[in-house]
Amino acid sequence: MLRNYWLDVFTGKTWEEFLRNGANVAGFRLPRRNYAKRIRPGDHLLCYISGISRMIGIVEVLSKMYIDETPIWSDSVFPVRFKVKLIYKLMPETAVPIETLKDELTIFRHLSTLNGWTAYFRGSPSQFNDVDGKKMLLAVKSAFEKPIKRKYDKEQYKKSTKQYDSKKDSYTLPTAEAVPKKKTVKTPKKSNNIFHEEMQILLINLGAKLGLKVWVPLEDRNKSFKGKALSSVLNMLDELPINFDEVTNRAIELIDVLWLKGDSIVAAFEVENTSMIYSGLLRMSDLISMRPNIDINLFIVAPGESYDSVLCEINRPTFSKLKIPLKKACRFISYSKLQNEIKTLGKKISMIKYEGFLDFIADSCEMDE
Numbered sequence: 001m002l003r004n005y006w007l008d009v010f011t012g013k014t015w016e017e018f019l020r021n022g023a024n025v026a027g028f029r030l031p032r033r034n035y036a037k038r039i040r041p042g043d044h045l046l047c048y049i050s051g052i053s054r055m056i057g058i059v060e061v062l063s064k065m066y067i068d069e070t071p072i073w074s075d076s077v078f079p080v081r082f083k084v085k086l087i088y089k090l091m092p093e094t095a096v097p098i099e100t101l102k103d104e105l106t107i108f109r110h111l112s113t114l115n116g117w118t119a120y121f122r123g124s125p126s127q128f129n130d131v132d133g134k135k136m137l138l139a140v141k142s143a144f145e146k147p148i149k150r151k152y153d154k155e156q157y158k159k160s161t162k163q164y165d166s167k168k169d170s171y172t173l174p175t176a177e178a179v180p181k182k183k184t185v186k187t188p189k190k191s192n193n194i195f196h197e198e199m200q201i202l203l204i205n206l207g208a209k210l211g212l213k214v215w216v217p218l219e220d221r222n223k224s225f226k227g228k229a230l231s232s233v234l235n236m237l238d239e240l241p242i243n244f245d246e247v248t249n250r251a252i253e254l255i256d257v258l259w260l261k262g263d264s265i266v267a268a269f270e271v272e273n274t275s276m277i278y279s280g281l282l283r284m285s286d287l288i289s290m291r292p293n294i295d296i297n298l299f300i301v302a303p304g305e306s307y308d309s310v311l312c313e314i315n316r317p318t319f320s321k322l323k324i325p326l327k328k329a330c331r332f333i334s335y336s337k338l339q340n341e342i343k344t345l346g347k348k349i350s351m352i353k354y355e356g357f358l359d360f361i362a363d364s365c366e367m368d369e
Helices: 012-020 030-036 116-121 130-145 196-209 246-253 278-290 304-314 335-351 354-361
Strands: 005-010 025-028 044-049 054-061 080-089 213-215 257-261 264-271 297-302 330-334
Touching (some): 005 116, 044 080, 044 130, 304 335, 330 335
16 A cells, blocks of 8 residues: 655643543644645654654544544644544653664765754644665554553643743834845855855755756855856756846846746745744745745745744734745755755656756745634
8 A cells, every 4th residue: 555654743731632532633734735735545643742853643534634623722823734544652751762863764875964854743734765665654653562661741741832922012123134125145145054046056956956046146146165156957948037127127137046937936045054044034025025926935945943033023913914925935945855855856857847846855844823
């Protein structure tokens, strides 16, 4: 039987509520519904406790996705649901620490930062490749049959899923430097040993390998990484085939990387190296404000540890009141996940569809209301 393996993230609290309800319904946040539609009966959900970074169980999916708001969890509704059957259940002290599998799982290879693997365990559902899925399944099965007790942080185990509250002033305020009037050539920005130019080259090379035309701002083309100039990539356009007003054209031309299919822009990427991600969001917000019906997939590409900051900023009221809220139009891609998936696919990268690849590596920026 062909089976897929999906991450299901819990806190200790939501895991225990899942068990008390009979362990027969799995739930996810509403913004993840498009990902959840791919889950089929027979697939396995790999249950992971975020606070203690351990695999705690395996469930089999018994139904197709459905929407139900019947209360099960106290922290959130998790209305995107599936009927499931619990196959293996571990205790917190016998759950499998994910880092004990670092020598076996492909997600631990070629990491740019020590904690880069956490990008794969941040949002659920998300799909693992067959190799990693089967190894995590076997690790949980082995721990079920021959349990090993380990100490764990009980406070982290019990932590709540309510990390954000849009009614509170949890947002950072932009400084003058965070809202530049125009983009200028800067010295290379470095964060966790990754350069801004390195990610730009990775994205434009990827777009070219996927058979797309690519664009980087003219001001960036004299930049290089490890001796390779951004302007040297194949399929680089000399000018964009866009015919909006001058202000809109300029906003689009300044986005870090664009992918085009024919004369249509299909994806736009803002690469961020530091915690100050506000300027990239403003450029995308300006674009949506000027052209609310523009059909471009928008992405913030940043270190995985910046995800919480991006999520907090993108859900600010000023971005949520756009005709198309920025949190719906824009998604997050972590450096490590992008790098690892490109290396995993290798030469097969030219055979895949760009839409499916982006859907696989990108995380939603929406939160439950």
